[in-house]
Every structure is written in structure tokens, then in C-alpha cells.
Amino acid sequence: MKKCDYCAKEISYYDQYCDEECERKALDFYSLRERYTKVFSIFNIIGVFGIPVGLFLSAIDAIIGFSLTAFSMMLVGITVVLLPFPVENMISSLKIKKAVFVTRMIGVGFLVLGTALFVLRILIFN
Ligand SMILES: [Zn+2]
Secondary structure: OEEOOOOOOEEOOOOOOOOHHHHHHHHHHHHHHHHHHHHHHHHHHHHHHHHHHHHHHOOOOHHHHHHHHHHHHHHHHHHHHHOOOOOHHHHHHHHHHHHHHHHHHHHHHHHHHHHHHHHHHHHHHO
């Protein structure tokens, strides 16, 4: 059975979306992704790079190292929450609506972990 590209509801074989609203939301998603894909990549690369660098630095200077890791995780989290762009095979298997939701939850997870690490660093080292 064919599914709506946006919300994953079952639709007739000849359609791509269940209604105009799903089509509009899908097009909004694609245009947002097109506009911000560079910003998304740059912030994620900085964040994903900062996490191991911070962990490495924490062996030399725990406060700076843990802070860098915590802020990098928060940066990835905020970027992914504001610009939830799932990878392509997630979109094709879950469809846009659910893939965006799952991606956003991963972002929230990074944000929570980063914040927890930052709070922990204050509690331990101050
Ligand atoms: Zn739909």
C-alpha cells in the first residue's frame, strides 16, 4: 500500500500526499531544508568535532574540556531542534512528519545531555 510522503497515512496508488495540507507541509519542509542545509551542516560539524576535542582536553584541563563537550552537545541539540533535517533513508522509511519528530527528539536528547554535563561540571569543579 502506498503511503503519504508527509504523514505516512495510506493513500491511493496515484497520489503522493493525502491532501493539500500534507503537500504544503512537505514543500515547506523541503524549502526550509534547502535554505538552511549549509547552516545545519556547519553547526553540526563544529558540534560533533567539539565533543571529542572537549573529552580529549578534559584529560589536561577538566573544566575547559567538559565545558567544551557540554557546549558542543548543546550546539548540536539546538541546531537539530531548530532545523530537524533527517537523513534521506529515514525520510523514505518513516516519511517526513515522523522522521522530523524523531530527529527533533534526538536533538532534545543532545540538549539534555549537554545541559546535564554542564551542570555536573559546575557541581564537581566549582
Ligand atoms: Zn498525509
